[in-house]
Amino acid sequence: MLPDYYQFSLPTKVKYGIGLASRLGDELADFPGSRALLVTDKVIQSTGLAKKVIEGLKGSKIEIVATYDNVPPNSEIKVVTEAAELGVANKCDMLIAIGGGSVLDSAKVINLLMVKGGPLQKHMGAQLLKEKLLPYVAIPTTAGTGSEATQFAVISDDANSVKLPFAEDYFLPDVAILDPEMTATMPGKVTAATGMDALTHAIECYVGMNPNPVSDALALYAIELIVQNILQAVAVPNDLNARGAMLTASFIAGVAFNHSGVGIVHGISHALGGVYHIPHGLANSIILPFSVEYNLEASAARYARIAQIFGDSGFYPVKELNQLVARFDNFAVNQAVTQLSVVDEWLTKQRAQSLAGKLRALNQKLNALCGHPLSLREAGVKDNLAKLEQVVRTAMEDGAMLNNPVPATAEGVRAIVREAFSQDLKPIAVSKSELKAARTSGAVKRLKGVFKDEAAVYDILGNFFLKVQADPKLFAPLKNSGLKIRFNYTLPDAAIALDGSTDDKSKQIMTGDAARRFEPEVEFTLQADIAHYFWHGQVNLMQALARKEVIPKGNLPRAMRLLPLLEPLYELYPNYLRSRDLAKLAL
Numbered sequence: 001m002l003p004d005y006y007q008f009s010l011p012t013k014v015k016y017g018i019g020l021a022s023r024l025g026d027e028l029a030d031f032p033g034s035r036a037l038l039v040t041d042k043v044i045q046s047t048g049l050a051k052k053v054i055e056g057l058k059g060s061k062i063e064i065v066a067t068y069d070n071v072p073p074n075s076e077i078k079v080v081t082e083a084a085e086l087g088v089a090n091k092c093d094m095l096i097a098i099g100g101g102s103v104l105d106s107a108k109v110i111n112l113l114m115v116k117g118g119p120l121q122k123h124m125g126a127q128l129l130k131e132k133l134l135p136y137v138a139i140p141t142t143a144g145t146g147s148e149a150t151q152f153a154v155i156s157d158d159a160n161s162v163k164l165p166f167a168e169d170y171f172l173p174d175v176a177i178l179d180p181e182m183t184a185t186m187p188g189k190v191t192a193a194t195g196m197d198a199l200t201h202a203i204e205c206y207v208g209m210n211p212n213p214v215s216d217a218l219a220l221y222a223i224e225l226i227v228q229n230i231l232q233a234v235a236v237p238n239d240l241n242a243r244g245a246m247l248t249a250s251f252i253a254g255v256a257f258n259h260s261g262v263g264i265v266h267g268i269s270h271a272l273g274g275v276y277h278i279p280h281g282l283a284n285s286i287i288l289p290f291s292v293e294y295n296l297e298a299s300a301a302r303y304a305r306i307a308q309i310f311g312d313s314g315f316y317p318v319k320e321l322n323q324l325v326a327r328f329d330n331f332a333v334n335q336a337v338t339q340l341s342v343v344d345e346w347l348t349k350q351r352a353q354s355l356a357g358k359l360r361a362l363n364q365k366l367n368a369l370c371g372h373p374l375s376l377r378e379a380g381v382k383d384n385l386a387k388l389e390q391v392v393r394t395a396m397e398d399g400a401m402l403n404n405p406v407p408a409t410a411e412g413v414r415a416i417v418r419e420a421f422s423q424d425l426k427p428i429a430v431s432k433s434e435l436k437a438a439r440t441s442g443a444v445k446r447l448k449g450v451f452k453d454e455a456a457v458y459d460i461l462g463n464f465f466l467k468v469q470a471d472p473k474l475f476a477p478l479k480n481s482g483l484k485i486r487f488n489y490t491l492p493d494a495a496i497a498l499d500g501s502t503d504d505k506s507k508q509i510m511t512g513d514a515a516r517r518f519e520p521e522v523e524f525t526l527q528a529d530i531a532h533y534f535w536h537g538q539v540n541l542m543q544a545l546a547r548k549e550v551i552p553k554g555n556l557p558r559a560m561r562l563l564p565l566l567e568p569l570y571e572l573y574p575n576y577l578r579s580r581d582l583a584k585l586a587l
């Protein structure tokens with residue numbers, strides 16, 4: 001059923017691609033800002049990830065004029081205040097954050113302090129900002145928080161052992177770069193914990209009090225991606241396919257919970273983070289199965305749906321089912337009951353209940369792969385839960401509790417935390433069939449500056465078209481379509497036009513001024529290098545259009561109909577280059 005009201009927006013431009021961070025300058029060509037404050041942490045510096053981005057900015061108008069790399073896991077007030085002072089002192093007019101949720105959240109609050117000034121406590125709350133902050137680029141290096149797609153930031157107030165929540169629409173980055181390579185260096189335990197955070201976002205927002213059809217759709221797909229890829233990402237760290245799926249899942253789960261909220265798991269894990277400094281995703285992973293049991297009555301149908309994504313075992317003992325139906329001993333009643341919804345409901349509840357076990361089993365498999373802790377005791381709570389009451393009190397005050405489908409009670413929270421502390425789960429070995437063949441292919445390597453000048457474009461591409469024209473079979477698609485088409489090249493500037501409407505062979509291919517004077521039905525503007533990749537069959541035109549690498553004008557659908565017919569040319573072009581002693585240009 002649809003809610004009475006929902007809204008949806010995603011002001012952030014999100015760009016996904018292997019190796020994208022290393023080409024950041026190209027991706028930010030139109031970005032409003034040039035003096036960047038880089039926010040990151042020491043680990044990201046030591047892995048070389050920050051360097052990759054800095055090099056990717058070379059030659060662009062964006063310069064990193066100050067770097068703050070002291071953000072700790074679970075950033076705190078002193079850190080964001082210091083970083084904001086650095087940004088202001090260096091007259092930074094934009095921010096780039098490279099890191100996990102701690103860094104991305106910090107950048108949001110640093111931005112706030114740079115624009116509005118401190119102290120931070122003055123800004124605590126939700127939707128207090130009335131104006132835009134400085135332009136902000138977020139590059140996540142964990143696949144978990146989805147901070148690149150949310151209005152939220154959480155900063156620790158260490159003096160008071162609490163986490164301060166902030167929620168501002170203006171926190172959303174202007175651009176988010178999702179590059180799987182940036183997450184491949186995550187150790188197994190961080191991959192597991194952060195991945196479980198993303199799963200928790202998707203599950204909690206899907207069963208929460210503020211469902212929204214758009215976030216429902218996103219949450220379900222995020223769950224599917226995580227279920228299919230989390231073990232793989234932990235077991236085979238450089239599988240960029242699994243990394244990309246996790247990064248995408250984390251992002252779309254972020255979009256989902258940004259609209260529909262989280263629940264009791266986050267309420268408790270924020271408290272566990274503040275009081276016991278347990279990493280956020282890890283605390284979520286341990287608490288998540290308990291939330292299913294806690295919320296079962298209110299959310300059975302939705303949990304059942306999630307259980308199916310996990311792969312419903314279909315194990316509903318016939319005996320129990322028979323006993324249920326046998327309770328209605330009259331045949332007619334029995335029949336009616338079977339047809340009525342009672343059995344359905346029973347099955348739904350069984351499925352829903354099974355989800356808690358499936359989530360625990362997932363944790364146990366992660367434990368077998370990387371030592372992912374399975375209880376709060378294993379997660380580092382050393383004092384036999386002496387601060388239990390502080391955890392309960394803090395959790396009960398957490399805003400996430402308001403969105404839980406069953407009202408959270410102190411007794412309920414206490415019982416969950418106790419059980420989560422003492423439970424004794426064992427690792428479950430991961431079978432080979434649960435992992436996939438690794439796909440580690442990196443970004444497609446491309447030559448740059450293939451054509452040294454306009455004449456080179458005509459020499460190489462112009463003569464290629466002449467070669468195609470010389471073979472009636474290859475030229476037939478254009479001829480039969482009667483299409484008039486022009487390619488406007490940049491870097492270097494050049495133009496080639498093709499006229500399929502004339503039988504005069506000398507007018508079918510034009511270059512230079514003749515091409516520029518020609519009136520085509522459709523024209524494409526693109527870098528000459530892109531054309532070079534295109535004729536190798538290495539450009540997905542739909543993607544290139546989306547990336548604005550190719551700008552069309554005119555009757556695009558007519559031209560698109562030619563695409564499938566061009567396939568033979570993708571083999572011809574590199575062979576043509578080789579035949580002309582241009583082999584070094586063949587990809």
Ligand SMILES: NC(=O)c1ccc[n+]([C@@H]2O[C@H](COP(=O)([O-])OP(=O)(O)OC[C@H]3O[C@@H](n4cnc5c(N)ncnc54)[C@H](O)[C@@H]3O)[C@@H](O)[C@H]2O)c1
Nearest residue numbers: 043073074100101102141142145147150152154185186280
């Ligand atoms: N904004 C939101 O919507 C939102 C949602 C959930 C959580 N959070 C917050 O995010 C924070 C947690 O973020 P997180 O779970 O991403 O962890 P994190 O940012 O604290 O990172 C965990 C550790 O992993 C390291 N690391 C990160 N990326 C790495 C990489 N690619 N290679 C090697 N090491 C890497 C970090 O240096 C750090 O030591 C918490 O403060 C939490 O409250 C925010």
Ligand SMILES: [Fe+2]
Nearest residue numbers: 145197201280
């Ligand atoms: Fe979270």
